[in-house]
Amino acid sequence: MEEDSIIEGQPISAGAVLTTQLAMLHTDEKTFKNHTEFRPERFLENNNLEKRLIPFGIGKRSCLGESLARAELYLITGNMILDFDFESVGAAPRIQTPTPFALMKRPPSYDIRFIPRSK
Ligand code: HEM
Secondary structure, three states: OOOOEEEOOEEEOOOOOOOOOHHHHHOOOOOOOOOOOOOOOHHHHOOOHHHHOOOOOOOOOOOOOHHHHHHHHHHHHHHHHHHEEEEEOOOOOOOOOOOOOOOOOOOOOOOEEEEEOOO
């Protein structure tokens, strides 16, 4: 902050470094209803929802590797889906991070079996 300010009633001193907690945005019930449910179709039901998803940050200090990461995710995930069927080993855990207060949220461990698709 360049000067002393008050945001939502919270005094912030000049010189303080502010950062957005992206995970809070992505688990906001007003935007992502029942956010612990894995429901990718929510993005098909609401065309504007994707604009609310900002995993790479935004602005001057946003992720430098975003294009690379998107290309890798597209290629890796796409090829895995083409070549394998997936099934869970045991019951799937609830979507809930074991590190709720950490800067980086980690998903619970989860074993998945990859079954090669017959060509
Ligand atoms: C799924 C993969 C990735 C995600 C979700 C991700 C997410 C992020 C986020 C949220 C930030 C902080 C943005 C901010 O402070 O507002 C960041 C910063 C950064 N990321 Fe990534 N990232 C990914 C992959 C990568 C890759 C593959 C690279 C490099 C090859 C990379 C390089 C960087 C760098 C250098 C910064 C710091 C940018 C700065 O402070 O100016 N990231 N990333």
